[in-house]
Amino acid sequence: MNKTILITGGAGFIGSHVVREFVKKYADYHIINLDALTYAGNLENLKDIEHLPNYTFVKADITDQALITSIFKKYQPDGIIHLAAESHVDRSISDPTAFVMTNVIGTVNLLNAAREIWKDDMTGKRFHHVSTDEVFGALGASGFFTEDTKYDPHSPYSASKASSDHFVRAYHDTYGLPIVLTNCSNNYGPNHFPEKLIPLCIHNILNNKPLPVYGDGKYTRDWLFVIDHARAIDLVFHQGKNGDSYNIGGFNEWQNIDLIKELCAQMDRKLDRPAGTSAKLITFVKDRPGHDLRYAIDATKINKELGWKPSVTFEEGLSLTIDWFLTNQEWLNNVTSGDYQSYYNNQYKGA
Ligand code: NAD
Numbered sequence: 001m002n003k004t005i006l007i008t009g010g011a012g013f014i015g016s017h018v019v020r021e022f023v024k025k026y027a028d029y030h031i032i033n034l035d036a037l038t039y040a041g042n043l044e045n046l047k048d049i050e051h052l053p054n055y056t057f058v059k060a061d062i063t064d065q066a067l068i069t070s071i072f073k074k075y076q077p078d079g080i081i082h083l084a085a086e087s088h089v090d091r092s093i094s095d096p097t098a099f100v101m102t103n104v105i106g107t108v109n110l111l112n113a114a115r116e117i118w119k120d121d122m123t124g125k126r127f128h129h130v131s132t133d134e135v136f137g138a139l140g141a142s143g144f145f146t147e148d149t150k151y152d153p154h155s156p157y158s159a160s161k162a163s164s165d166h167f168v169r170a171y172h173d174t175y176g177l178p179i180v181l182t183n184c185s186n187n188y189g190p191n192h193f194p195e196k197l198i199p200l201c202i203h204n205i206l207n208n209k210p211l212p213v214y215g216d217g218k219y220t221r222d223w224l225f226v227i228d229h230a231r232a233i234d235l236v237f238h239q240g241k242n243g244d245s246y247n248i249g250g251f252n253e254w255q256n257i258d259l260i261k262e263l264c265a266q267m268d269r270k271l272d273r274p275a276g277t278s279a280k281l282i283t284f285v286k287d288r289p290g291h292d293l294r295y296a297i298d299a300t301k302i303n304k305e306l307g308w309k310p311s312v313t314f315e316e317g318l319s320l321t322i323d324w325f326l327t328n329q330e331w332l333n334n335v336t337s338g339d340y341q342s343y344y345n346n347q348y349k350g351a
């Protein structure tokens, strides 16, 4: 094998698409998927590629420094692509400490382990930290986040991701660790866990349950199809400049309420229901505390330097996503049984 690449969080939503992209595209790489399989991790996401000879799964928790160091010593990865995280803002509001443990301590553990195995020769090595646009805080009605925007996180989730970004840069500046960072906007697509807005609404439309819209629904997000994010990670991992960060976005802003109406219209057509059926489920509920008004990415740098741009329009991506959920209702039923019900009942009391 030409290279060994260790991907953390590869059983999660975005990580599974990154693992698939790498395993299929780089037959000469050994891809190691390191994941703790929390509620968000699901090996079902990878069942189409798990038999391939260049793929290995390792179950491990990144908060366990000794275990992570021993895995790094065993496999001697040339590259790390770090996606493992607690990723849901609402969960960070009810349990911030879990976010500090995985997102901050877990990232520092990985940085320490990489530093340890690469200490004699950092040539050809790379630590790619996958982060979010939420570290930049909230925009008003206009403007965009660039790579130079000052960090201003508001939720425990974004504060923990901001902290991890700072540690990654600090290890570059202090120890010369070869790093790149990417800060991406909201993703959507197949395998998206139904605690996040789009898959939660798809699941609820299928079950005739209320579609909970926080506050007035005017909050704005920039949505990117997950496979386009995986393509961007591939490009930055291989061609990004050492020490640099790259913003990734969909050039695709939607107010939540408009997005949910578009989703309802597409679902009605695909389910052969009269127009307007799903939209009747829209229910305004109590707002999220500290809710960021608007995120929007200026992705000029990755476009100009690496030639990346989204490959699908939002209408196409949303249609592909709905079709995936309609043909994979067993996946949806599996992930929404058990613990999901108690999370849902607690989060949406009274909705
Ligand atoms: P996810 O919640 O779907 O998956 C997270 C994965 O990490 C799961 O497989 C889980 O088992 C694993 N994990 C969690 N804690 C772990 C631990 N302690 N040790 C090992 N593995 C652990 O998340 P996602 O939406 O796929 O996000 C992946 C990454 O991308 C995160 O770093 C997130 O901050 C970032 N990101 C997400 C979005 C988005 O819209 N979802 C946007 C930008 C950036």
Ligand code: TYD
Pocket (backbone or CB within 6 Å): 089, 090, 186, 195, 196, 197, 198, 200, 212, 213, 214, 215, 219, 220, 221, 256, 288
């Ligand atoms: P989410 O998918 O949780 O992503 P993030 O908070 O990381 O942007 O939420 C997207 C937007 O949708 C955000 O403005 C919060 C809102 N939202 C709702 O209105 N209702 C919901 O049930 C959820 C989960 C989110």
